Amino acid sequence: MASEEELFASVDALLEEEPQLPSPAERARLREAAGITQARLAVALKTSTQSIKNWENGRSEPKEPRLSAYQRLLKGWAAKHPAHSAPTTPAPGAVPITVPQPEPAPKAFTGPAAPEAEAGAPVKAPAVPAAPEPAARPAARPVTSSRRPAAKKAAMPAADPRFPHGPLAVLDGDGSAYGVDGIVLDCPATTIPDLVEWTLRESGLGAAKLHRYGKDFDPLIVLTAAAAVKFGLPERLEGHEQRRSLRLPEDHPVVKQVLKARWQLTQRGFGPWARIYRKAQGRERQCVQLAILSWDALDERSWPGVAEMTPADIARVLGVYAQRAITPRGSTAVSGLELMTALRPPTRAVRDEATGNWVPGPNPGSLGTDPMDPAPPEATPEHPVVVQSGWTGGFLNEEAYQWVRPVDTLSDEECLLPYAVGLDLNTAFLAAASRLVVGLSAPDHFHTPTFNPKIPGSWLVDLSHVELDPRLPSPFTPDGTRPTGPAWYQTHTVAYAQELGYNVQPIEAYLRRETGAYLDPWHDRLKTAYVDTLADLGVTRDLDDRAFLAAMEQHKQVDPALAAVLTAIKATVKGGVGKLRERPQGRHYRDGERWPALERPTWRPDIRAAVISKARVNMHRKLLNMSRMTGLFPLAVLSDCVVYPSPGASPLDFLPYAASGKPQPGGFRLGPTPGLAKLEGVQEMSWAVDLMEQGLNPARHIKGGDAVLDEGE
Structure with a gap:
């Protein structure tokens, strides 16, 4: 029989543990029962309204000191507004039965000829629970080896009683x-x-x-x-x-x-x-x-x-x-694709009206369980849709930038600057995936449609009339050259031409009626993973630009293991996007045959094109704003890396800042979050000009400085 002192000690230990919060749905219920808005609660807890939304839909959890304050508030509300139903927490070892709530069906558009309608509006996704907050793991099995543990332990999520020893x-x-x-x-x-x-x-x-x-x-x-x-x-x-x-x-x-x-x-x-x-x-x-x-x-x-x-x-x-x-x-590419499905499962439990049983049904906002053939211009030349139809109408060419500025556009003043400085955008594809509305249904074919920037799809349009400064790459082609006639573009590319003030008149289009922000939970989870891992390496959001550059110089030496995790996270982003259009492999493949990747619902070249199109447009928008704010033009761009001539060896010497010392909005900004920039490398300006004269891309070599002449650029 345990003594009273032992029992009190055990209870005190429990009290000292990290506060446990009710489920996200219960948090929202308690707040609504108390008649408090999310905005008012955000003011009380000195946080943002978006943070409250994230706590209530399970995308993130509060940290101290807000955690304890939030828990105290919820306990007070729970006492005043108890739930009328029995607790749903299952007993240990029991299999919980979840009765799903009905969710709204994806919105549809009424046709591309009505741009003022709410066409292609994003579908509200099901709540996606985030990984649990770190907590003490229950007692593990006895350690039966004298091997040394890892040099430094990383925080692990609270243990699931079914998996006490981790993944x-x-x-x-x-x-x-x-x-x-x-x-x-x-x-x-x-x-x-x-x-x-x-x-x-x-x-x-x-x-x-x-x-x-x-x-x-x-x-x-x-x-x-x-x-x-x-x-x-x-x-x-x-x-x-x-x-x-x-x-x-x-x-x-x-x-x-x-x-x-x-x-x-x-x-x-x-x-x-x-x-x-x-x-x-x-x-x-x-x-x-x-x-x-x-x-x-x-x-x-x-x-x-x-x-x-x-x-x-x-x-x-x-x-x-x-x-x-x-x-x-x-591979990290496979894991990136699997993560999309894990966060947007294709099915959910629905009640069969005939039998009353729960059966698998489509999960709104997901890609479903069946593979979907693309529109011909979205496919690859060897795809059965193209080969069997005899399609000759061209293809989407939405790829990342590989552009080198013509040497004859360099001014004497630029050539006399001492340095070429490379900036790299953090996980640019991940930043482009944020709030990205993509098609969820099969494509429909339209002739002479009115362009609607809210509808994801592929548009045949002539953008050769768009006039831009020759010192900037064209935003419409991966190599930065000006289009010569009609071509297929993803919605974001055409919308950017419209943003620049040019009229667009599509000739035809393949558009999708059901739309949604499919990649949102994928973006949110990987963004948090990236930012948290950088923070563990000493690169935090509160650093000023000078301190940020200093921290980035040595972050890989802080903890090589976590630096490897950071690299894997970045590879997961890029590889996952690439897997959306996996090509056939093997020397025995013949054009027109189906290959294994086509049997996945996640073989979606149109979604890949949307991500890359948005990333390239984002890059061009920054390039254009930089030219307007500073008069500087890039030397070269390679995907998410851009090289600028600079009077000094630091980005601080040419990036635009306001009189207050804050970065000017619209241009490149330094920082640790996706879409912001970090230093990629610094070389002498003469080195960059020499590569450009040879037709090589300085952005490819700015980090290491060495160039290989036969690399096929």
């Missing part, structure tokens, strides 16, 4: 499985089927879903080279012309072991990222993801230096990434 583990050759928070488990498995069984039945690994209609994440086991050999796998896979084709042959003993134990492999086979599964039993998934380090599962470009780290530090890097972005499912 993943790195398995070494001696049977030690290194998890998050320094946890080390003993893994007795000696075969791959044994490893799968141990992972699912005993390890306590996995992660909770990111959306109420989504699925929990399968546990990830990362095998070191020694562990791979222990399980009978080759240390390296060789003999394939493409990395993506790496896999064990079907007659390999390990593959036979897996199949004999009645487990299955996906069509990708047993490669660097292998998925081993059985069909789900009821609601219980039976699937384990394996990543083999010595088979280059962690690409050096996306995970710099991670494969060479100790198992404990690898677990830390991947654990932070899993907490802030997603449990890795393959």
Whole structure:
């Protein structure tokens, strides 16, 4: 029998823990019951109205000191306005039954000839719960290895009782499985089927879903080279012309072991990222993801230096990434695409009116479960839609900038400036994804439509009459050259021509009736991941521009593990957008054949075009504003990097500032958030001019300074 003193000590320990808040829906109910608006609550808590909205739809959580104040307020309201229904928190181990509430159907437009209508208005997305705030993990299984823990622990989310040991583990050759928070488990498995069984039945690994209609994440086991050999796998896979084709042959003993134990492999086979599964039993998934380090599962470009780290530090890097972005499912590009679906599940539970049972139904705001063919101009030349129809009407060419300013437009004053300074926009594609309205339904074909900037789609229009300064790239082409006649453009590109004051008269268009901000939760989660990771590296939002530049100079040395996480987050953004238009692979492919990527609902080249179009337009708008505010013109642009001639070796020497010292709005601004700029590199002006005369792009080389003449620019 516990003594009163022991009980009081336990209770005091609970009281000292971080305040726990009611569910986001309950927070909104209590505020509305009290008759308080979001704006008034924001004033009381000295925060923004948007923050209150985020707390009430589950996109973010308050931090101290607002957390305690908010909790106190909610407790007071709860006492005055108790809920009439019983609590919905399930008992430990119970499976909660969620009865979904009806959501509004996506809005439709009445036709492109009515630009004043609310055409293509964004659809309000279902609430997306954010990752839980850091909290103490419940007692882990005994640490049975004396291996050292990670040098520095990153904050992990509150433990789900079903997954007490986090989302993943790195398995070494001696049977030690290194998890998050320094946890080390003993893994007795000696075969791959044994490893799968141990992972699912005993390890306590996995992660909770990111959306109420989504699925929990399968546990990830990362095998070191020694562990791979222990399980009978080759240390390296060789003999394939493409990395993506790496896999064990079907007659390999390990593959036979897996199949004999009645487990299955996906069509990708047993490669660097292998998925081993059985069909789900009821609601219980039976699937384990394996990543083999010595088979280059962690690409050096996306995970710099991670494969060479100790198992404990690898677990830390991947654990932070899993907490802030997603449990890795393959390359960062694959993970970026999977994150879109995890945050916008294609289906939700709906009641069948005939039987009264709950069945899967479409989830508003998602891309659905069925693949959708693009309009011919949105497709690639080898796509069946193009080949089978004999389409010859041209294609969208919405790509990132690769532009070098003509040397003959350089003035003597510019050439005499001592420096060329490169600016890089933070995750420009992510910034472009914010509040981006895209099509959710199949395209419809229209002839001579009236242009409507609210409708996402592809427009055939002649923009060759738009006159711009030759010292700036054209906003309508990736190479910056002026259009020579009618061409296909995404909505944002045409809207920018209209913004510049030019008349646009589309010849035809492929437009979508159902629209929504599909990428919003994806943007919000990755933006938070990027900003939080930079802050952990000492680059915070409160720094002035000079301090920001100084912090960026040494942020990678502060913590190489977190610097690798930052690189992976950036690669997740760029790769995820690229995956929306994955091309066929392999030398045996023939034009007109379907390839595996086409069977995904997320094969959406029109959404990729919308992101890139908006990013390129955003870049041109800043270039144009800079020329008007400072008289400066760029030397070159490469995607999200721009090079300017400068009187000094710092961006502070040419960026526009007001008399108060604040950055001028509209131009390039320094800072740590997506869309703001950082220093990419500095070289002598003569170096940049020399490259330009050779037809090379200084923006490609400004960081390192070296140029390769045969790189195919």
